[in-house]
Structures are given as C-alpha cells and as structure tokens.
Amino acid sequence: MGRKKSAAGTSAQVASLAGVSQSTVSMILNHKSNVSFSKETIEKVETAARKLNYVLPQKRVRSRKKGERLLVVFCPNLTNPYYVMLLQGIESRAREQGFGLFVCNTQRDLKMEERYLRMVRSLKPQGVIYTCNPGSGFLGAVERLSREIPIAIINNQNEKMKVDAVELDNAKLGRIMARHLLKLGHHQVAYIAPPLTLRQKQRSKRVEGFLAEYEKAGWKEGVTVKAAKEEADRKMPDIDSEYQIGYQLTKELLAEKEKVTAIVGLNDMIAFGILDALYEAKIKVPQEVSVMGCDNTLFARMSKVDLTTIEHFVVFKGRDACDIIMKKMESHYRETSQPEPISTYHVEYEPRLIVRGTTANAYTGKKNKH
Structure with a gap:
C-alpha cells in the first residue's frame, strides 16, 4: 500500500518551523521586490515550505478556473x-x-x-x-x-x-471627410476641434489628414482650423463639454465673418454644437453651409439631426x-x-463615409450671410 500524501501546512506552521514571522514567509514566498532578506533566511523559509508541502493561496487562484472574473x-x-x-x-x-x-x-x-x-x-x-x-x-x-x-x-x-x-488611423478619417467635401465643391471650409495638444495626438492626426487632402487638391489656404484652448482639457468634463466647443467656436467663426461653405466637427458631439449655432444664426443646413461629424453615434442617425459622419465601427x-x-x-x-x-x-477596420442630410454641393449664391 502506497504512502498517504501528508496534508499541506499553513503559513503559521512554516513561520514556526523557520523561526520567522508569518509576514516574512508571505513576502519571501511571494517574491516581493521592495523588501530584502538574507540568503540564510530565504533558504530557511523555502526549506520549511517544502517540508510542510505549503502552497501559496495565490497559486491556487492562478489557475483561474472559477475565481475572480x-x-x-x-x-x-x-x-x-x-x-x-x-x-x-x-x-x-x-x-x-x-x-x-x-x-x-x-x-x-x-x-x-x-x-x-x-x-x-x-x-x-x-x-x-x-x-x-x-x-x-x-x-x-x-x-x-x-x-x-x-x-x-x-x-x-x-x-x-x-x-x-x-x-x-485618424489621419485616414480626416482624409475621407476632406474628399467628400472637395467632391461637393467646398473650397472654403472650417475645421472645429477640441484642444490640439501633444497629449491628444489622435485629434491632431485627424486634422492633419484633412489638411493634407486639401493641400493635395490645392485648396489648403481655404481651410480655417479653430481649436479650443488647452485649459478646456484641464477642466472636469461636463455632459455637454464637446457640444459647447462646437457651439461656441462656430459662433466665433460667424462673428469673424469667415466665408465658409462647410464646417467640420472633429467628432459628432462637436458637430451637434455646430448645427445648433448655425440654426440659431438662421443659416440653412446644408443649403448654405454643410456640416460633418465623425463617429456615427446614435444621435447622428436621428431623423431630426441626419448628420453626415464617418462610421468606424x-x-x-x-x-x-x-x-x-x-x-x-x-x-x-x-x-x-x-x-x-x-x-x-x-x-x-476600414472607415466608411455615411452621407446624410447635412452635406450638399457648395453654396454658390451671391447672398452670403456669413
């Protein structure tokens, strides 16, 4: 008849056999990097653990069968x-x-x-x-x-x-937006964005892609980029923070009497703010000014909004x-x-242009309210 396997010991028994505290046993067997012990103490603890068949609780959890998920x-x-x-x-x-x-x-x-x-x-x-x-x-x-x-x-x-x-690829998103507007004849456009800081490179890449496409077509000078000040990122974001960026910067754009036929929001939330500022100024979308967003969020699909945007899944x-x-x-x-x-x-994923009701051919009428 084979020998019975002895029961596993406890950390208290290991500590007693090695002549150290339980916390010392835990730190040594868990290989804590922020503490150090003599080689002799480490050998005593490891030898005691082997003799008592002690198994760390963490190693049982490590199997990840039914533990924390x-x-x-x-x-x-x-x-x-x-x-x-x-x-x-x-x-x-x-x-x-x-x-x-x-x-x-x-x-x-x-x-x-x-x-x-x-x-x-x-x-x-x-x-x-x-x-x-x-x-x-x-x-x-x-x-x-x-x-x-x-x-x-x-x-x-x-x-x-x-x-x-x-x-x-944020630059690709910007290029797709630019191609759509160029195809519709928009040569005087504005791009509205949150702060374009080094910390938020993805935003800058989207703008860079847009500008690169306009430069390729020979119309880079027709693009006005308006970005929020860096302090906007240092504030606790409100539920409408990005909407407010679109709304306030569009109002500034209109006050500066920039002649644009399209305004792009870096994302859908900014585009919603752009739309409201234009509606408030009684500028017709898309007859006088086209508007684009990016992300294809739920609100962009609503019939009252009907925002042209980019789907990137x-x-x-x-x-x-x-x-x-x-x-x-x-x-x-x-x-x-x-x-x-x-x-x-x-x-x-390959991004996809979603054309809805906020973009149309560039406004060419003689009357220009903005």
Whole structure:
C-alpha cells in the first residue's frame, strides 16, 4: 500500500518551523521586490515550505478556473457617446464570457491615470483594456504591465507600442471627410476641434489628414482650423463639454465673418454644437453651409439631426479588444511545458463615409450671410 500524501501546512506552521514571522514567509514566498532578506533566511523559509508541502493561496487562484472574473477598463471620458459605445461593446462581450468590468474614468487627468495604474495589480484583473492611448509618460509602465496581465489598447495607429491593439488611423478619417467635401465643391471650409495638444495626438492626426487632402487638391489656404484652448482639457468634463466647443467656436467663426461653405466637427458631439449655432444664426443646413461629424453615434442617425459622419465601427472595436484579452488569457494561464508563443494582435477596420442630410454641393449664391 502506497504512502498517504501528508496534508499541506499553513503559513503559521512554516513561520514556526523557520523561526520567522508569518509576514516574512508571505513576502519571501511571494517574491516581493521592495523588501530584502538574507540568503540564510530565504533558504530557511523555502526549506520549511517544502517540508510542510505549503502552497501559496495565490497559486491556487492562478489557475483561474472559477475565481475572480474581472476586466479593468481605462476610459478618458464618459460624456462623449463614442466612449459609451466602446464600453457597450466591451461589456457585451465580457458579459457573454462571464466577466465583470471595473471602469477607471481618468477624465484625461494624468494624476488620475497614474493613480489607477498603481491600483491595477491590487484589483487582480484578468485583463486590462485602454479605450485610448495611455498618457505618454505611462507607455513604459503599460508595456511592463502587459508582461504580467493581458492588455489591449484601442489606440491611434501612429503610436507604436509593443502591446496588442485595436487600431484607428485618424489621419485616414480626416482624409475621407476632406474628399467628400472637395467632391461637393467646398473650397472654403472650417475645421472645429477640441484642444490640439501633444497629449491628444489622435485629434491632431485627424486634422492633419484633412489638411493634407486639401493641400493635395490645392485648396489648403481655404481651410480655417479653430481649436479650443488647452485649459478646456484641464477642466472636469461636463455632459455637454464637446457640444459647447462646437457651439461656441462656430459662433466665433460667424462673428469673424469667415466665408465658409462647410464646417467640420472633429467628432459628432462637436458637430451637434455646430448645427445648433448655425440654426440659431438662421443659416440653412446644408443649403448654405454643410456640416460633418465623425463617429456615427446614435444621435447622428436621428431623423431630426441626419448628420453626415464617418462610421468606424466603434462597438465592434470594444468587442474585439475584449476578444484579444480572452485569447491572451487562454495562453497566459494555460498549464503547459511548451514555450508560450509571443504574439501581438493588431486589428483595424476600414472607415466608411455615411452621407446624410447635412452635406450638399457648395453654396454658390451671391447672398452670403456669413
């Protein structure tokens, strides 16, 4: 008859046998990097743990069979329907797989983002999703974290990181918008945007793509770019912050008596503000001024709005980011003696122009109210 396997010991028994405290046992066996012990103490603890068949509780959880089922999602803004749509896609796929979400709303505040990054490990998530590029000062930290926890970023394609990504070529979105307006004969246009700062490169890329297409057609001098001041990003965003940017900057544009036949909003929320400012000034859309947005949010599709915009499949991107996490988890936690393959996922959708009722051929009438 074979020998019975002895019962596993406890951390208290390991501490007693090694002649140290339970906290010392925990720190040594968990390989804490912020503390140090003598080689002799480490050997005593490890020898005692082997003798008592002690197994760390964390290692039982590591199998991830029925334990915690959590994804952490970093989001810069919950007032723009774009990010709500991304979260909808992430949540729908996560729920199908039995995961919960912990949403970190950074409000584009670097200190808030840093605080949440420090919290991630204590939350013990099975994956992390960034719905935008990490702050430039945190790129290295996010890459290091990705070696411990599966991470997917829904990012601007021009930011090169060694992390799985669902990518968006913002310059391409700008080019598509420009081509549509040029085709309609719009040579005097305005582009309205939030602050175009180094921290928000994706915004600048969208504007750059638009300008590049107008330059190619020989009409770059006909483009007026109006961007909000940088302080707008430092304020706590209100539910109508981006709408107000579109509304206020359009009013400024009209007061400056700029002669434009089309106004573009960097996103749909800004375009809604543009529309209201034009309606208030009794300027007909699209007969006198055409308006475009980007993101194809729910409100853009409503019949009273009927906004021409760009569809780049936001909800699908959220689902894809979640799928990438699931694939990474499968290999990350698989028990195998074979070496784990190193793979980086990059997914990108081809954006599509959605023409509705706010764009038409450029106004050529002699009467010009603006």
